[in-house]
Amino acid sequence: MSPTDNTSTRALAALDRLVAAFASNEESTYFGCCAPTARFVFPDTPEVALGVEQYGTLWRGWRSEGWRVDKCVSTERDVLIVGDTAIVTHRVSTTLGDGTELSERETVVFDLATSPHPLVVHEHLSA
Incomplete structure (x- = not known):
């Protein structure tokens, strides 16, 4: 596996962590x-x-x-690595507690230099 593949894998793992945290409805986990x-x-x-607050x-x-x-x-995922930054685009399908179903596009930018895992520095959601 090349360093780029490993970096992309780390970025997608960070996205998986973010999506799971959102789905958990746990504020501290998500914003963490x-x-x-x-x-x-x-x-x-x-x-x-x-901002976060x-x-x-x-x-x-x-x-x-x-x-x-x-x-x-999360589906249709793509990763662009630029230095210590991963720009991840994907489609996100969300079902809310009231039955509302959302299908949106999202760009999430991760700082790959943070430890122990990449952190979101920018998130842009669109219909």
């Missing part, structure tokens, strides 16, 4: 996959980008309203 300075871009928020507040608001994830699946 993210660097403290990470930024998040969503199609349905007025802000161009949210802003997203955490949004997350807690959703949860207080009964929002939860029942299932989350």
Whole structure:
């Protein structure tokens, strides 16, 4: 396995960890996959980008309203390695607790230099 293959494998493992954490509905587990300075871009928020604290507040608001994830699946995954950064694109299919099914595209940027595993530094979700 070449170093690039190993790096891509690490990036996809980090994506798997992120998706599983999202599906677990555990705030600390999910945000534990993210660097403290990470930024998040969503199609349905007025802000161009949210910081971790802003997203955490949004997350807690959703949860207080009964929002939860029942299932989350990542497909059509692609990895681009640029230095110590992995840019991962994929389709994410999410089923919410109320039966709503979402099919979205997402780009997740990981810092590969963080230890013990890569951390999210940017996440961009689109319909």
